[in-house]
Amino acid sequence: MNLTVNGRTHDVESGPLATLLHVLREELGVTSPKAGCEQGGCGACTVLVDGEPQRACLTPVGALDGASVTTVEGLGAPESLSPLQQAFTHHYAAQCGFCTSGMMIAADAYLKRGGTDDREAIQEALAGHVCRCTGYVKIIDAVAAVARGDSFDLTVTAASAGMTNLGGDV
Amino acid sequence: MKAVGARLPRYDGIEHVTGRTTYVDDVRVPGTLWAKALRSPLHSATITSFDASKAEAMPGVHAVITHADVPLLEYGHLSALGIPADEPLLAKDEVRYKGQPIAVVAAEDEETAMAAVEAIDIELDERTPLFDIRRAFDSDAPKVHQWGNWYTHFEGEMDRRQIRKGSVEDAFDKADTIVQGVYRPAAIEHVPLETQVALVVPEASGRLTIYSCTQALYFSMGVVAAHLQVPLNKLKVVGGTVGGGFGGKVDTASETMCALLAQKSGRPVKWRWTREEEFLCSSTRAPWHMEIADAVTKDGWILGRKMLTLHDSGAYARFSPYGLTKHSFHHTGAYTIPNLDFDGYVVFTNRVPTTAMRGFGVTSVSFATETHMSRIADVLGLDPYEVRLKNANRIGDTSPNRIVYTDPSTVSVVKALAGGMDVELQPDYAAMTRDPREGDLLPEHLVSQIANPEDH
Numbered sequence: 001m002n003l004t005v006n007g008r009t010h011d012v013e014s015g016p017l018a019t020l021l022h023v024l025r026e027e028l029g030v031t032s033p034k035a036g037c038e039q040g041g042c043g044a045c046t047v048l049v050d051g052e053p054q055r056a057c058l059t060p061v062g063a064l065d066g067a068s069v070t071t072v073e074g075l076g077a078p079e080s081l082s083p084l085q086q087a088f089t090h091h092y093a094a095q096c097g098f099c100t101s102g103m104m105i106a107a108d109a110y111l112k113r114g115g116t117d118d119r120e121a122i123q124e125a126l127a128g129h130v131c132r133c134t135g136y137v138k139i140i141d142a143v144a145a146v147a148r149g150d151s152f153d154l155t156v157t158a159a160s161a162g163m164t165n166l167g168g169d170v
Numbered sequence: 171m172k173a174v175g176a177r178l179p180r181y182d183g184i185e186h187v188t189g190r191t192t193y194v195d196d197v198r199v200p201g202t203l204w205a206k207a208l209r210s211p212l213h214s215a216t217i218t219s220f221d222a223s224k225a226e227a228m229p230g231v232h233a234v235i236t237h238a239d240v241p242l243l244e245y246g247h248l249s250a251l252g253i254p255a256d257e258p259l260l261a262k263d264e265v266r267y268k269g270q271p272i273a274v275v276a277a278e279d280e281e282t283a284m285a286a287v288e289a290i291d292i293e294l295d296e297r298t299p300l301f302d303i304r305r306a307f308d309s310d311a312p313k314v315h316q317w318g319n320w321y322t323h324f325e326g327e328m329d330r331r332q333i334r335k336g337s338v339e340d341a342f343d344k345a346d347t348i349v350q351g352v353y354r355p356a357a358i359e360h361v362p363l364e365t366q367v368a369l370v371v372p373e374a375s376g377r378l379t380i381y382s383c384t385q386a387l388y389f390s391m392g393v394v395a396a397h398l399q400v401p402l403n404k405l406k407v408v409g410g411t412v413g414g415g416f417g418g419k420v421d422t423a424s425e426t427m428c429a430l431l432a433q434k435s436g437r438p439v440k441w442r443w444t445r446e447e448e449f450l451c452s453s454t455r456a457p458w459h460m461e462i463a464d465a466v467t468k469d470g471w472i473l474g475r476k477m478l479t480l481h482d483s484g485a486y487a488r489f490s491p492y493g494l495t496k497h498s499f500h501h502t503g504a505y506t507i508p509n510l511d512f513d514g515y516v517v518f519t520n521r522v523p524t525t526a527m528r529g530f531g532v533t534s535v536s537f538a539t540e541t542h543m544s545r546i547a548d549v550l551g552l553d554p555y556e557v558r559l560k561n562a563n564r565i566g567d568t569s570p571n572r573i574v575y576t577d578p579s580t581v582s583v584v585k586a587l588a589g590g591m592d593v594e595l596q597p598d599y600a601a602m603t604r605d606p607r608e609g610d611l612l613p614e615h616l617v618s619q620i621a622n623p624e625d626h
Contacts, residue, residue, distance in 0.1 A: 031196035032189025034413070036363045037445040044363050072189035085187040089179060097186035098363040098413030104187065132361050132414045154184075157177040 001065040006074030016062020021045045023061045032072040032101040043129035046102035047071050053109045072101040083146045090152040091142035095133035107143045117144035194367045194381045203276040205441035206283035210265035213299035213520040225286040230278040232435035237262040241399035257486035266485035269451030276431040276439045299520035303480040306517045314518040321516035331498045336509035341474025345465035349546045353538035358455040364413020366443040368425035370432040379406045382425045385415040393422040417526035456524035457482040458534040470557045474509030483516045484523035490516045493531035499571045500532045503539030504580040506567040508619050558584045566606040
């Protein structure tokens with residue numbers, strides 16, 4: 001069988017019951033999808049399969065003959081970042097970075113189907129993606145900024161819309 | 171100081187958003203073996219027989235290590251600070267918590283490693299486990315640890331962390347009422363998205379290259395070198411890229427065993443814990459049991475506090491004596507109480523060993539103290555913000571361990587919280603600052619608290 005990953009077509013040698021995650025990480029060396037739980041619970045392995053976000057850890061590769069897979073590596077390289085990648089950088093939406101690949105893939109699919117900057121709609125689109133650094137506010141800020149068509153200055157990091165300055169008289 | 175106040179981009183931001191950050195699990199070394207552990211299925215048991223010969227003979231299995239393969243079996247994370255070692259790297263005659271590693275295998279792939287673990291013959295004689303830290307002090311409680319059921323090696327070989335300040339008896343005599351509370355926050359698993367993982371590569375030079383997800387690279391270096399009994403210059407440790415830690419990657423969890431397997435097999439060895447292992451076998455934030463009795467006046471001053479803390483260390487000490495010490499220094503929270511009588515114990519149970527998590531030892535007492543402040547206000551019929559502001563730490567006040575506060579933030583934080591909750595404070599409270607106490611805010615019982623910051 002063969003699989004196109006980020007525009008390159010590969011012959012897959014793993015058996016049909018190998019997970020897409022295993023094939024990507026261990027056979028093809030595409031390491032941005034993470035083995036966070038291998039139970040479909042955390043979202044860190046999410047990739048686009050023919051444009052739809054799927055949990056790579058739960059997907060047997062045998063079902064995907066001829067499919068086209070996109071990972072974060074396929075969204076844009078450092079010298080040609082997509083608006084979503086720029087937004088995640090500018091809005092400080094990646095902390096430890098381990099959930100970031102899955103978050104960005106889900107966000108990319110949301111934006112491509114015409115998602116707006118409505119925060120509840122973004123939350124719904126990212127539901128099932130766990131960020132244990134609890135950086136959700138900034139992640140939602142980043143996705144909303146792309147939906148609005150903002151441009152981004154990558155030499156600085158944005159203030160977060162969801163944070164309030166408690167102030168005080170220290 | 172160009173960085174202060176500036177919104178600088180992350181040094182690793184572009185790598186994160188392009189999928190190029192190399193976590194330990196992303197390092198690719200040809201010929202890498204997978205490690206899997208035989209872990210105790212029981213909370214407490216004696217190991218009556220162990221035979222790994224079938225596993226060792228399996229095709230694709232390159233090494234099996236047990237306690238017998240560890241040059242220095244017991245080494246404590248805080249040995250360098252004089253806290254004695256109590257935990258074997260791999261269980262020898264007994265297991266003290268469910269999930270404790272007994273043997274680790276390295277094989278060609280994950281499936282073979284799992285099959286090899288299942289092929290190890292082991293027999294255990296189950297014992298009654300202990301989970302309740304209050305039960306640990308009963309004469310008929312199961313005996314958990316070689317030192318007894320609580321840690322006995324504080325300075326001067328004391329069996330508790332103790333703080334005495336002022337005269338609690340005097341404070342309780344003068345009090346209008348005593349407000350008591352018991353607070354029991356539970357264990358919390360850190361749940362980093364990246365589970366525990368290490369990769370150790372034996373180099374032609376005889377050195378070991380260790381890729382670790384540790385938050386505490388120099389701890390790992392010291393711990394691995396001690397167990398292996400090799401000088402530090404035999405280890406090259408690569409770290410700093412952590413897929414979430416939150417305190418749960420301070421303990422050296424997997425690199426030492428990978429190092430032993432790499433030495434024994436001559437091959438690179440990787441061990442990535444499953445999510446199930448992370449939940450069941452990795453260290454957690456400790457459960458705590460805190461009893462507070464405060465001597466208070468009817469107008470809301472706290473004259474004195476008696477407190478008993480039991481800190482659940484799990485099966486071994488690890489960092490718990492240090493965590494309890496921090497806890498004791500902070501046991502009045504963000505408030506100044508002049509007369510104190512604190513006893514804290516590090517208690518052993520048959521839970522997983524507990525460890526640091528975001529504010530090690532302090533969040534427990536912050537929770538207890540803040541809940542207790544509101545309880546005091548309830549009992550006295552006073553405003554909870556005013557009770558807090560009145561007793562708030564101010565410049566020149568002293569902490570339980572007699573540190574002089576020079577930069578306390580209680581007043582500004584409590585006022586900001588009131589603002590955030592749309593609570594309007596009475597004018598004299600709204601005008602309150604953190605300046606040194608005087609006038610009505612310096613009642614007789616607090617005079618002994620005041621130090622001149624310039625003397626320190």
